[in-house]
Amino acid sequence: MNTTSHLPLSIQVTKKIEDDIILGRLMPGTKLDEQELCDRYNVSRTPIREALKLLAADGLVEIRPRRGAIVPTIQPIVLCEMFEVMAELEGMCGRLAARRINFDEKNELIALHKSCEKFLFNNDSEGYYEENKNFHFAIYHASHNSFLIEQASSLHKRLHPYRRLQLRVHNRMNHSYSEHEALLNAIIDGEELLAEKLLKEHVVIQGEKFTDLISSLNTLISS
Known part of the structure; x- marks a missing residue:
């Protein structure tokens, strides 16, 4: 039992992206296209953007100027x-x-x-x-x-x-x-x-x- 439905949508999405990165579903070097993520998690762009900012603060995502977000390589x-x-x-x-x-x-x-x-x-x-x-x-x-x-x-x-x-x-x-x-x-x-x-x-x-x-x-x- 892993209850997350009471959490803000951006946090729910953050946890899902975390899992997908750590479990290898989103591989290092993957470009994280906002629209693709919206489709993947069935949410709008706002929680996706908030989630990416949170993940970037934790080092799980790199946000590069004019290039968007990518999954960094962590050895x-x-x-x-x-x-x-x-x-x-x-x-x-x-x-x-x-x-x-x-x-x-x-x-x-x-x-x-x-x-x-x-x-x-x-x-x-x-x-x-x-x-x-x-x-x-x-x-x-x-x-x-x-x-x-x-x-x-x-x-x-x-x-x-x-x-x-x-x-x-x-x-x-x-x-x-x-x-x-x-x-x-x-x-x-x-x-x-x-x-x-x-x-x-x-x-x-x-x-x-x-x-x-x-x-x-x-x-x-x-x-």
């Missing part, structure tokens, strides 16, 4: 390197959050974790991802390091389509939730080094699971 090795850096940044966020998190931030993190459980129970990978994203951003902010928050948020935004899609790998949501549980406890208990270790491992697992996803595309049923 697997670059993606792996990005996950490695993401793991280091998030690990630092986890360590500092365990040291600096305040009472209200602890309650927010607990509430977000409980909210993830609802989407896990409903097997809603889209809803789970959105709350999962909020959980991670709450940890960034609990680090109380503005430069680190900026850098982690920026790279997370760059990687978010891949992090979203990997949740469709068999049983990944269950593992993700369990990892969040251990991480949450470490942060609340002030276990700085443990929080750093768990968060690093959590992000590295995402990279590995994305590889699993690519390997099983032929059997993946997309929404």
Whole structure:
């Protein structure tokens, strides 16, 4: 169950284009003609243009002056390197959050974790991802390091389509939730080094699971 109908049309289209790019239906180098996309997704030009701007901000699309939008080439090795850096940044966020998190931030993190459980129970990978994203951003902010928050948020935004899609790998949501549980406890208990270790491992697992996803595309049923 992947409910997206409540989202703005431009966001719905963005997610569909994300999937088509990542799953190889729109190959690197493909020129993204607006009218063709309108026909493909049965929408008007306005949500298509808004979606392309959002995708360009995330690096999944390149918009070139007088040439329009294209799908850029992203090498697997670059993606792996990005996950490695993401793991280091998030690990630092986890360590500092365990040291600096305040009472209200602890309650927010607990509430977000409980909210993830609802989407896990409903097997809603889209809803789970959105709350999962909020959980991670709450940890960034609990680090109380503005430069680190900026850098982690920026790279997370760059990687978010891949992090979203990997949740469709068999049983990944269950593992993700369990990892969040251990991480949450470490942060609340002030276990700085443990929080750093768990968060690093959590992000590295995402990279590995994305590889699993690519390997099983032929059997993946997309929404």
